[in-house]
Amino acid sequence: MGAYKVKNNGGTETTTVLRKFGINETYQLAMYLLDQYRGTTLSCRYEIPPRLASPASQTTLEEGVKVAVVDTIMRHPMMQVGMIDATKKTPSWIQLPSLNLTQHIKWVHLTAEDDFEHTVQETFSTQLDDRFPDLSIRQPGWKITIIRQGSAPVMEVLLTWNHPWFDAMGAKVFHEDMIEFLNALEDGKSYERTGLDGHVFTLPQAAPLLPEPIEVLTGLPVDLKYLVKAFWEDTRPGFLDNRDGSWAAWCPIRPTPYKTQFRTFFVDEPSVAKIQALCRQNQTTITGLLNGLALVAFSLNLDAAVAPAFQSSNIVDHRRNLPPAPKDAPWVKSDRAVSNYVTQCLHKWDTELAARVRSKLPPADASVEGRDLSPVLISELWAASARNRREIVDKLGQGLRNDLVGLFKYVTDWQKTMSSLAKKTRQFSWLVTNIGVLDGGKQPDDDSQKRWTIGRAQFGLSTEVPAAAIEFSPVSVRGRGMTVSATWADCAVDVTLGERIMADMERWLVQLSSQA
Structure with missing residues (x-):
């Protein structure tokens, strides 16, 4: 246009x-x-x-x-x-x-x-x-x-x-x-x-060239079977959400009062390097591992009667699936576009898996030392993390066919749709949005010519009322370590629960790095 x-x-x-x-x-x-x-x-x-x-x-x-x-x-x-x-x-x-x-x-x-x-x-x-x-x-x-x-x-x-x-x-x-x-x-x-x-x-008088929306650049094909399934999920009676134990009924959606709780921890570069090596050995990534750790943490801190299973979501960047940028685009490459090119990859952690994980957990009231991961639980962790990574790879391999954003094109009134969503059962217990490794620049060998660099980064989202109960936002700086942040709605998630989950995930990352 x-x-x-x-x-x-x-x-x-x-x-x-x-x-x-x-x-x-x-x-x-x-x-x-x-x-x-x-x-x-x-x-x-x-x-x-x-x-x-x-x-x-x-x-x-x-x-x-x-x-x-x-x-x-x-x-x-x-x-x-x-x-x-x-x-x-x-x-x-x-x-x-x-x-x-x-x-x-x-x-x-x-x-x-x-x-x-x-x-x-x-x-x-x-x-x-x-x-x-x-x-x-x-x-x-x-x-x-x-x-x-x-x-x-x-x-x-x-x-x-x-x-x-x-x-x-x-x-x-x-x-x-x-x-x-x-x-x-x-x-x-x-x-x-x-x-x-x-x-x-x-600003220049000439109209700027804006990046085109994702649906203009790639199309968003939706198969009939996928569309019918999505329609049923959207219109089915609410009582069925409670029968499906993977929905986050334990955390009702509450729009007000609006306040975001924010927590963060830092993992130093030597530890990150060890964790990355373990991820490669176990056919997964940091994103997959954080999802696996979240599964263990939520299973430990929520009773099976309250949350027998879980659903989670990963934010996926589709810049790799875009065509080359226009020749006159000032951002030059598609993967360097400042625009909106992310979608979601959904995951379901069923009752059988959650029960198996819980059977190998320490007691929820165990001491700090007693909350370490056992060898059998570490095995479950890596299996879940590898599965999460495979699902993301499969999602990226499909491109944008049967993507959630493809369903969005059938929405005619977004404010009405989002208002209605806030009155339903919450679907996701957690979300991971990992923007990966930030290139913070490199110092030359000659220290006298010291240049600008980035030594650390931190990433966080405000409360997204109808979205996941807790949203994890990791980011790394190349060669300088990783920060893992989490946010949740103060009126929906108990602060003690959020802090326990964050403390467990930090403790387990330290444990894994010390055993590498």
């Missing part, structure tokens, strides 16, 4: 409409409008080159960051656009004339007495639940918060965004590209940018 113009304000203003929302974008917007979702954050610990770390260089540092953000915006047009008709059935992306960067970039300067780590975690948690400005004001739905303490050689860069604009893989690309542009400035490139006047960036 090409750009066209609509008149506003009695014909005195024209707005260039770039294209209508795609399926994923419309679905995410409906959740936001219904307050079933608020924001997603990917935070990275940027390591600052020595020449920019001194207090005297703070102005130069801030100017360089601003220029690198502008360069990244120009590579990724979805970061330049606003929306119109947000509450209608067919919202659209529109071209904006300019961006006021004070609305998108905020610096937080801490004193020596402030607790840097506490501030980072508190800011991260708060931003997950923050609402964005009213959609009618027409500005992109993303913001960057930068936290720095004195002249410390690091700063935390939190990118928080509204999901209709792009997915978490897009946020990962943003951070990787920003490091690239910061290092380009270090290599002597000018800080001058066409259109940048102070904090106002005038």
